[in-house]
Amino acid sequence: MVSKPGWSAMLLCVAMAIPAVSAPATPPKQDRGWKPYRNQQFGYCLSYPRRWVRGEAFDGAGFYVETGVKKYSRPLGEIDVGIVSSNDAPHAASFSLVENLQVHLDGLKTFERAERMEVLEKRSMEFLGNPALFTRDRYYDPQDGGTWMDEVIFVQRKGDLYRFELECRADQLARFESVFNRLLSSFQFECGAAR
Numbered sequence: 443m444v445s446k447p448g449w450s451a452m453l454l455c456v457a458m459a460i461p462a463v464s465a466p467a468t469p470p471k472q473d474r475g476w477k478p479y480r481n482q483q484f485g486y487c488l489s490y491p492r493r494w495v496r497g498e499a500f501d502g503a504g505f506y507v508e509t510g511v512k513k514y515s516r517p518l519g520e521i522d523v524g525i526v527s528s529n530d531a532p533h534a535a536s537f538s539l540v541e542n543l544q545v546h547l548d549g550l551k552t553f554e555r556a557e558r559m560e561v562l563e564k565r566s567m568e569f570l571g572n573p574a575l576f577t578r579d580r581y582y583d584p585q586d587g588g589t590w591m592d593e594v595i596f597v598q599r600k601g602d603l604y605r606f607e608l609e610c611r612a613d614q615l616a617r618f619e620s621v622f623n624r625l626l627s628s629f630q631f632e633c634g635a636a637r
Contacts, residue, residue: 487633500524519610556581
């Protein structure tokens with residue numbers, strides 16, 4: 443990574459903006475090795491755990507990674523990253539961060555069949571100098587009989603809306619939040635020519 447003026451200060455701001463949860467003493471094997479990802483369409487980049495299962499999302503504007511106790515076991519956690527609206531879709535980008543959060547929460551209730559959902563935290567923040575909204579909620583999933591945590595950061599930048607989401611079993615939050623924070627700290631908006 444090329445060192446840029448103020449880069450370490452920006453990373454510190456991101457790390458301080460998201461509450462810390464102690465991570466397991468020794469991370470599972472699949473969380474240890476990391477691999478770079480660059481979105482060809484929009485030019486942003488980051489690093490993610492290379493042993494996690496990866497797939498495309500948001501019609502090529504993003505991706506997701508997920509894992510369980512082992513790589514191909516039932517997922518206990520997933521991280522989604524992508525642009526959910528852009529200058530190419532101005533009607534979607536015109537929603538406020540709070541309106542986009544409500545659309546997300548409604549989607550959880552519909553597609554995840556989330557029950558007993560409660561928003562635990564919601565606050566404005568900055569992400570790499572851009573306005574952002576962080577939220578943490580908890581819900582019960584009747585399909586697997588477990589309680590899940592969901593953390594989402596919406597970031598507005600140059601007419602684009604970026605979305606970073608961590609979804610995991612509540613009893614696995616320390617493990618997955620540690621990975622999520624590391625992924626966020628590796629993120630860069632511009633990593634080369636795109637669009």
